[in-house]
Structure formats: C-alpha cells, structure tokens
Amino acid sequence: MKISLSVAFLMFGTATACFAQSATKQTCNVEVDITDTDPNGTNVRATPGGDVITALKNSSSDGWILVHLTAQAGDWYEIDRAKLIDSNLPSGEKIIFQGAGYLHKSVVGVSGMQNGGVVYRNHDIRTEPIDAHAAGDQPVELLGCWGTFLKVHVRKGIGWTEHACTNMNTTCV
Template sequence: MIPTRILLLTLMLAAPHAVSAQAPGRDACNVEVDITDRDPHGANVRAAPGGSIVTALKNPAGDGWIVVHLTAQQGDWFEIDRAVLIDLDQDKEQGKESVIFQGRGFVHRGVVGAGGLQNGAVIYRDHATSSAKLDGHASGDQAVELLGCFGDFAKVRVKAGIGWTRQLCTNMVTTCS
C-alpha cells in the first residue's frame, strides 16, 4: 500500500508542474498586423517577452510600412515568425515586399496595430463566426486598437466596442475595400 500512496503523491505533485510547463495565457493565432511604432530606431523584436533584443524592425527608406505575422499572444506580448517590409515605388500603386525578419521573436502590443478595417468588416462578440455580431458592416476608415489575437481573429477596440474580426486592413496607404 505504501508504494501506491507514493505513486499517488508523486502524480499529484507532478500534475501542477506539467501544466506550468506550458506558457500560461498563451493563445495561438494566425494574424497579420502592421508595425505602428514611430521610433526612428525601429520596433524591438525580443527573444522572449521582455527579454533581450534580437533585432529592430525599421523602414530605412521611410516610404512603405512593415507587416508582421502573429503566431501567438502571451499577455501584452505577441510572438511573431516573420516581418515583411512593404517598400513603395512612387510610380506604382503596390509596393515591393521583402522579408526583413524570419524566426521566432516577440513584440510588445504597443508597437503593432492596423491602419483600419476592410470596408464592411464584420466584428463579432467572440472569436467565432457563429457568435453574435457587434457590427455587421463596420466602416473601414475608423480607428482600430489591436488588443489581442486568437486563431484567425484579431481582438480589436472600434467605435462599436470591443470585438473580434478577421478583416484588418494592413495597407498603410489606402483603405481596404
């Protein structure tokens, strides 16, 4: 009987450690957003939330913008796996894209966002298309504050309130329609 008690005690003690080995509050996502940081030195990409700086994402020409791919959120930090510089050519409507970061890194929520919404975007109350709509036909040119991400959805604050959408506009030159 003693070995059973020891086994049960071992399992009870090991269970909380197994759960804590996973990142608490980490939500996987698949969302593209803009770097909105205006710092001329660029937006810092870190090795871990609040950790050492790996690189700074900056637009050397000043024309264009940077789009990052969010793969997860942990508190106020977003995990990214790539950043793309959209460099505008003055004679063309669309810019040239070049990857400026690839790998695993973290950016703070304060340096990312969206230029707006796609015109007619649907804002849901939860991160599922089956949830109630907060706004069934949102204006594309309104202010959008990025709050989080989950799956293919971005959590945003817009005129109608706080909700979830898959229709961010990551074009810093024109509205998305």
C-alpha cells in the same frame, strides 16, 4: 475513500494546470502593422522583455512593416517574420526578419477595418456580430489575437474580426 479523493484532486489539479498553460500563450496566425515611430527601429526580443535580437527599420518613405503573429503571451506577441511592404520593391515586399522573436503590444496595430468587415462577439463566425458592416475608416485598437482572429476595439465595442486593414498607405474600402 482517501485514495479516490486524492486521485480526483490530482486529476483536477492537472486539468487546472493545463488550462493555465494554454491561457498564458494563445496561438494565432495573423498579420499586423508595426505602428512604432522610433527612427531607430522597433526592437524584436528573444523572450518577452528579454534581450534585443534585432531592430526592425522601415527604410522606405512610402512603405510599412508587416509582421506575422504566431502567439500572444500577455502584453507580448510572438512573431516568426517581418516584411517591408513597398510598391517600389520588385516584388512589392522584402523579408526583413525571419525567426522567433517577441514584440510588445504597444508597437503593433492595424490601420483600420476592411470596409464592410464583420466584428463578432467572440472569435467564431457563428457568434452574433457587434458590427455586421464595419466602417473602413474608423479607428481600431488592437487588443489581442486568437487563431485567425484579431481582438479589436471599434466604435461599436470590443469584438473579434478577420477583416482588419493592414495597409498603412490607404484605407481598405
């Protein structure tokens, strides 16, 4: 009996530890904007709160910086690349960072919603929408990421979307 309880406890303890690890770093695959207005650029760090490895600077008056999020760990987003978006560039964009780095949640966001986009209750298109036809010009607060979904706060509440606007020069209507 003692052995069975010990094994059950160890099995439960292992499952709890695995769940805790997955909750601390959530993988995602989305792009968002740098919203930081610091003229010295936005610091990319080696680890959450760690040493600065580079600063992302917008060298264009008409462009903006788009970053690819690969994970979220608390208030920090892991990135693997950043690009300057500018119609004056030959291809319309230029990679300005590639590698592993972290950005604080306070320096990234989205410019709005794609007009008519859907915001769901959960990060699954099979869940009930909280907004089935979101207005494109509404304020949107970025709260997190999960897979291809962004967790956002919009007029109708907090939910998950794949239809955020990342065009800093115009609304996605």
